[in-house]
Amino acid sequence: MSARNELHAVMMLVEDKPGVMSRVAETFRRRSINIDTITVGKSEREGLSRIIVTLRQNAETVDLVVRLLKKMIDVVEIKELDLSTSILRELVLIKVKAKDRDERSEVLQLVNIFRGQVVDVAEDSMVVQITGAPSKTNAFIELLKRFEILEITRTGIVALERGASFYADEGNNSD
Amino acid sequence: MPDGATLMVKSLEREGVKAAFGIPGGAIIDFYDRIRDSNINHILMRHEQGAAHAADGYARASGKQGVCIATSGPGATNLVTGIANAFLDSSPVVAITGQVPTHMIGRDAFQEADIVGIVSPITKFAYQVRYTNEIPAIFRKAFQVAVDGRQGPVLIDVPKDVQQKEVPESVLEETSVNYLRPSRSPDPAKVKSIAKLLCDSERPLLICGGGVIASGAQDELLALSDYLMAPVATTLMGKGAIPEDHPLCLGMLGMHGKAEANLSTFEADTILVVGARFSDRSTGKFSEFAKQARLIHIDIDEAEIGKNIKPQCFMVSDAKLALKAIYDEVVRISKKRENTAWSRRVKELKDTFVPLYLKEAEGGLSPSKILRILREELPRESVVTTGVGQNQMWAALHFDAYSPRTFISSGGLGTMGFGFPASIGAKVARPEVPVFCVDGDGSFLMTSQNLATVAYYKIAVNVVVMDNRYLGMVKQWQDMFYRGRLSAVELGETPDMVKLAEAFGVNGARVGSYDEFRSAVRKALRSDVCNVIDVPIDPNAKVLPFVPPGRLLKEMVM
Secondary structure (H helix, E strand, C coil), X not given: CCCCXXXXXXXXXXXXXXXXXXXXXXXXXXXXXXXXXXXXXXXXXXXXXXXXXXXXXXXXXXXXXXXXXXXXXXEEEEEECCHHHEEEEEEEEEEEECCCHXXXXXXXXXXXXXXXXXXXXXXXXXXXXXXXXXXXXXXXXXXXXXXXXXEEEECCCEEEECCCCCCCCHHHCCC | CCEHHHHHHHHHHHCCCCEEEECXXXXXXXHHHHHCCCCCEEEECCCHHHHHHHHHHHHHHHCCCEEEEECCCHHHHHHHHHHHHHHHCCCCEEEEEEECCHHHCCCCCCCCCCHHHHHHHHCCEEEECCCHHHHHHHHHHHHHHHHCCCCCCEEEEEEHHHHHCECCCHHHHCCCCCCCCCCCCCCHXXXXXXXXXXXXXXXXXXXXXXXXXXXXXXXXXXXXXXXXXXXXXXCCCCCCCCCCCCCCEEEECCCCCCHXXXXXXXXXXXEEEECCCCCHHHHCCHHHCCCCCEEEEEECCHHHCCCCCCCCEEEECCHHHHHHHHHHHHHHHCCXXXXXXHHHHHHHHHHHHHHHHHCCCCCCECHHHHHHHHHHHCCCCCEEEECCCHXXXXXXXXXXXXXXXXXXXXXXXXXXXXXXXXXXXXXXXXCCCCEEEEEEHHHHHCCHHHHHHHHHHCCCEEEEEEECCECHHHHHHHHHXXXXXXXXXXXXXXXXXXXXXXXXXXXXXXXXXXXXXXXXXXXXXXXXXXXXXXXXXXXCCCCCCECCCCCCCCCCEC
């Protein structure tokens, strides 16, 4: 699989039980598919969690993995998101070296342009927070590379489709 | 108030379980205390791998879930090979394991193993029960998941304290949960286009796999084949879906398939593959398989479509419903075919290669002839299981199966040692028919300790040991691809199979001629105990035809 592959996002609703995450991850591992980001949290439905997996793979591989996951007993709903009609967001915390006033104000400017926040300032470093679509957060990180980046932590991507419901057939969700 | 162990047994009874195969131990002792009082026929095996294979054999012979039971730790891990085997061959095995008490889990307690974690990639569903009142619902779910859609194994892990805790009897009645989904029915538009493709084709070929047997689609398959004069090739798992003495049956295809079956995949113009998954052992080189033909794939498992080979047209459906619908549509839009150029070509192909299969070995009894004699002597409905290796491929090639669920073999995983315990399960499921295991000496020795089980319970299964004193299939590869440099394949003169049988208290016989073999089989058929028939065969006999791995199906070594 080349690194040129496009970003895909898969959304699923799974039983909120121990071991489910590991079975989902196992399905990717078994086929040597690297997960870009994975986020999980309680959904709007009692007892179900929503997982968003993003990966860079060819469309066929993503399609196969969706069909494999669909078979899992604990996976209640699954679909690949259409990125053109979905909202993707992530939150990134970046600790960057900024030892003097000039550097600090430069970082601050960038943060303002990207509508981020400075959440901590220490003697020679700052922690900034940025949220947004992956294209925005990636661009921001690229720009910050002029300074020395000490640490980055990212939440991974959460996503929702615009407008219409995720559920394949609303009438059928009897549970 | 009933305890968890009682609920486990009652749940099994409620699912209609008649027999179970297992070995007790500390973490499952409460369950064993209760099963003593039930009508479930518990067969004590001598190794848990055998218990899993026996449950698998039971499931494949009967079409119902097969149950195996083990204690925690080593008992559970010994089941793993058998569970993986059932997973690869889509067999509905329900494994029940004891577990250390919940407060000890994760502390590396005595005989603790994370069996749910271990089997997660090789089960459809694996669950550790944490509360006693969950037991009835979890058992119901496990039994249903095992047979829902594409069948496969499930595992229920029950900690000891969960088995011991008492809960109100009412939890049993409260479980009316239904996890079964209705059979996936065919899409009418796709049925129409598939039927049209078949009717437009001059040389249609049907390839059927284990899915045809799992869904009981043999009548629909035969009807479609007859109507279109379309020959049928089967995978190893599909063997028995069509009577192999039927003029349109080409037999097994693939690496060790029949030449006529393999060549037909190059001559057909349309190929309908039903309930099969394009295993590399069936197709040869993926990119070259049936390139000239329009390929149609029907499977109940959506994830199988296009996994190895991309079809031009596919349908996700139960095999029986699909074949029925396609047959009806074919009948509606076309006339029944008789004696076509294609059916004459099929006959010609079959006639060409029959003499090849009759060729006899030189330095000992010929495996193919032994298997033909066995076929002549066994009633049509008899069940045959196999080990893995040369014995298995010889049986697939030379022992004709006439009906579904009568040829039971480890296809996907290729588990040596599967045949004998599987035959125990098959015999328990179908005591009214003769059951024979065709095994190799290497394969048989891997699970032969279960001879003690058949001796103890007087289970009248019979074993034909194709005895060449080698790990024959590996030897064949070393002979053909490694310049005859044999490495770690010679088994030597031990054990004496007859004495081995006798040591366990069952009958043993060694045969030196075809006539002796025939009479040994007849004697076994009259016997009500286990018979081990040791057949010294030519150690240089090979399984032929043979398509070297990664090659085209027509590049057979004959």
